[in-house]
Amino acid sequence: MATKLPPVDIAIIGFGWTGGILAKELASTGLKIVAFERGKPRTTDPDFLEPGKDDEIRFANRTDLMIDTTQETLTFRNTGDQTALPMRRLGSFLPGTGVGGAGVHWNGVTWRFMEWDHEAYSRTVSKYGKGIIPADMQLQDWGISYAELEPYYDMFEKTAAISGKAGNLNGTKIDGGNVFEGARKSEYPNPPLVWSQAMTMFDKATRSLGYHPFPSPAANASRAYTNPDGVKFNQCHYCGFCERFGCEADAKASPHFTVIPIAMKNPNFELRTRSQVLKINMDSDGKKATGVTYLDPLGNEMEQPADIVIVSAFALNNVHLLLYSKIGKAYDPKTGEGVVGRNYAYQGGGGATAFFGEDVITNPFMGAGALSMCMDDFNGDSYDFAKAGYIGGGGISAGSSGGRPIGYHPTPPGTPKWGSDWKKAVVAAYNHTVGVGSQGSVMSYRQNYLDLDPTYTDSFGRPMMRMTFDFQDNEWKQMAAARDISAAIAKEMGAKVIATSLPAKPYSVVPYQSTHNTGGTVMGADPKTSVVNKYLQVWDVPNVFVTGASVFPQNAGKNPTGPVGALAYWMADALKNKYLKSPGALIPT
Numbered sequence: 015m016a017t018k019l020p021p022v023d024i025a026i027i028g029f030g031w032t033g034g035i036l037a038k039e040l041a042s043t044g045l046k047i048v049a050f051e052r053g054k055p056r057t058t059d060p061d062f063l064e065p066g067k068d069d070e071i072r073f074a075n076r077t078d079l080m081i082d083t084t085q086e087t088l089t090f091r092n093t094g095d096q097t098a099l100p101m102r103r104l105g106s107f108l109p110g111t112g113v114g115g116a117g118v119h120w121n122g123v124t125w126r127f128m129e130w131d132h133e134a135y136s137r138t139v140s141k142y143g144k145g146i147i148p149a150d151m152q153l154q155d156w157g158i159s160y161a162e163l164e165p166y167y168d169m170f171e172k173t174a175a176i177s178g179k180a181g182n183l184n185g186t187k188i189d190g191g192n193v194f195e196g197a198r199k200s201e202y203p204n205p206p207l208v209w210s211q212a213m214t215m216f217d218k219a220t221r222s223l224g225y226h227p228f229p230s231p232a233a234n235a236s237r238a239y240t241n242p243d244g245v246k247f248n249q250c251h252y253c254g255f256c257e258r259f260g261c262e263a264d265a266k267a268s269p270h271f272t273v274i275p276i277a278m279k280n281p282n283f284e285l286r287t288r289s290q291v292l293k294i295n296m297d298s299d300g301k302k303a304t305g306v307t308y309l310d311p312l313g314n315e316m317e318q319p320a321d322i323v324i325v326s327a328f329a330l331n332n333v334h335l336l337l338y339s340k341i342g343k344a345y346d347p348k349t350g351e352g353v354v355g356r357n358y359a360y361q362g363g364g365g366a367t368a369f370f371g372e373d374v375i376t377n378p379f380m381g382a383g384a385l386s387m388c389m390d391d392f393n394g395d396s397y398d399f400a401k402a403g404y405i406g407g408g409g410i411s412a413g414s415s416g417g418r419p420i421g422y423h424p425t426p427p428g429t430p431k432w433g434s435d436w437k438k439a440v441v442a443a444y445n446h447t448v449g450v451g452s453q454g455s456v457m458s459y460r461q462n463y464l465d466l467d468p469t470y471t472d473s474f475g476r477p478m479m480r481m482t483f484d485f486q487d488n489e490w491k492q493m494a495a496a497r498d499i500s501a502a503i504a505k506e507m508g509a510k511v512i513a514t515s516l517p518a519k520p521y522s523v524v525p526y527q528s529t530h531n532t533g534g535t536v537m538g539a540d541p542k543t544s545v546v547n548k549y550l551q552v553w554d555v556p557n558v559f560v561t562g563a564s565v566f567p568q569n570a571g572k573n574p575t576g577p578v579g580a581l582a583y584w585m586a587d588a589l590k591n592k593y594l595k596s597p598g599a600l601i602p603t
């Protein structure tokens with residue numbers, strides 16, 4: 015029997031970027047807010063000080079900052095007729111745990127999604143007609159346009175010290191920035207990072223092929239900077255131990271030194287770490303949340319009553335919490351009815367590794383998580399879907415995120431997989447190689463979804479979440495095209511040998527690919543096809559709000575945290591200025 019605590023106004027589940035932004039924005043209202051984080055507290059000093067911070071085995075191989083799969087994991091299968099099995103080792107994706115969540119060990123590539131991404135269905139139909147959409151594809155609009163979200167993108171970019179170059183300022187296209195982006199009202203707060211050799215070569219080659227390269231927007235600060243909340247960033251020193259690592263310099267924007275300390279200055283805000291929320295409690299008619307049940311650090315079951323519950327536990331955990339708490343109708347792939355778990359999507363790949371002669375020196379040991387040159391010529395709807403034969407696209411880029419001793423050892427095709435010849439090939443290739451690759455959109459399909467596993471439970475006794483996912487024909491075509499374009503760029507760069515790659519077929523959860531899991535609690539204008547309305551409020555339970563990439567109706571050819579951060583600011587605005595003034599459904603059904 016859980017111990018019942020005195021009520022609070024707002025309970026926040028999970029304390030990464032989204033929970034941190036919501037806490038910062040809402041704490042100033044004076045309401046009593048408690049945030050629950052299942053992992054440990056974290057600060058740059060002492061957690062990420064040199065030299066221990068660069069321990070590649072601890073952080074990259076043994077995934078010290080990420081979830082413990084002996085406690086919680088999910089089961090996986092490719093298709094609905096298979097039996098799913100628990101993912102006992104982290105592989106394809108690396109969800110975070112602890113204060114700051116995955117925002118501590120991310121790379122920091124920080125996009126605005128393209129205008130098409132926010133209105134994928136209506137823009138596709140108006141250009142090509144409904145007939146272009148495959149029967150099993152569930153293409154949907156977000157219920158909010160890029161233009162509506164633009165001021166909130168700007169807020170997140172300023173909070174996170176983004177370094178980049180605008181390509182579309184108030185409608186004026188600017189060479190050297192991304193000319194395919196939606197109109198921005200202001201420049202990035204910081205100039206781009208210093209280009210690496212790989213970026214310079216990519217820029218030259220893609221320009222000569224007629225494309226439009228630009229430096230990827232980076233949450234690695236290119237100079238010392240103070241954000242609008244007064245948080246100070248130091249300049250990135252390109253240490254190369256960035257993705258999967260904390261930042262020793264407070265140069266990589268991370269919630270633990272930006273939004274979270276601001277929230278914690280408010281006496282009405284409390285953070286409870288090592289506190290695992292088990293479920294969201296509901297009243298007897300299932301129309302209102304009454305709070306959360308959680309395990310405190312000693313393993314005691316506690317009940318925290320709250321007027322508002324904010325679910326900000328990362329895309330996959332958001333869906334699990336809603337399914338387990340029976341909030342919203344679970345999706346049934348047989349009937350197509352129900353919404354929670356519907357439209358799960360992932361990220362596509364495909365690329366080429368370019369091997370050069372000894373005269374080309376690439377210095378891969380220097381780098382930063384988001385140090386790359388990209389182009390969107392085949393992303394969003396920058397090109398013709400009808401001619402290409404698929405919907406969606408991907409950014410294509412080359413960069414220098416850090417050639418670390420254990421993880422980075424590209425070798426040309428035909429090299430043995432081990433032994434002295436392999437070692438010789440690693441030495442020969444290390445300083446003369448560039449990877450060119452794509453991050454592809456993945457559309458949502460009737461047969462790709464999340465539900466509760468009928469067999470396996472986690473260490474807390476809850477059914478694990480089951481993922482049913484595979485890439486579909488549309489994505490295979492897009493990835494093959496991206497691979498071929500990447501190979502053509504590698505050739506133009508002057509590569510002597512080119513090795514091309516695609517993800518495993520069928521999709522495998524074993525090798526790392528991307529932690530860009532999306533969907534399952536999607537936003538939209540129709541309660542029959544979405545879990546939350548455009549303010550990220552659950553249609554069926556108006557005092558529950560969900561934030562994170564679980565609200566994306568399909569995935570874009572870009573990293574998700576720019577829109578995730580923008581949507582968190584957008585939702586905080588709606589809570590403060592709409593819901594708190596008049597609690598209830600913000601959009602009538």
Ligand SMILES: Cc1cc2nc3c(=O)[nH]c(=O)nc-3n(C[C@H](O)[C@H](O)[C@H](O)COP(=O)(O)OP(=O)(O)OC[C@H]3O[C@@H](n4cnc5c(N)ncnc54)[C@H](O)[C@@H]3O)c2cc1C
Pocket residue numbers: 027028029030031032033050051052053107108109110111112113114115116117118119120121122123124125257258289290291292326327328329331383384529530561562563573574575576578
């Ligand atoms: C290696 C890696 C590289 C990445 N690089 C990029 C990049 O370059 N660009 C980009 O845009 N994105 C990147 N991402 C993705 C990015 O990290 C996420 O989009 C972002 O961190 C999501 O923020 P969030 O607040 O939704 O979730 P998280 O940051 O995951 O935070 C959720 C928090 O909730 C906690 N939690 C979960 N369940 C519970 C529970 N039941 N009770 C209590 N607490 C709970 C977790 O412990 C976690 O701390 C990367 C991710 C990884 C892993």
Ligand code: SF4
Pocket residue numbers: 233234235249250251252253254255256257259260261262263264265266381382383
């Ligand atoms: S590369 Fe830059 S931002 Fe990344 S961890 Fe090193 S200093 Fe920090």
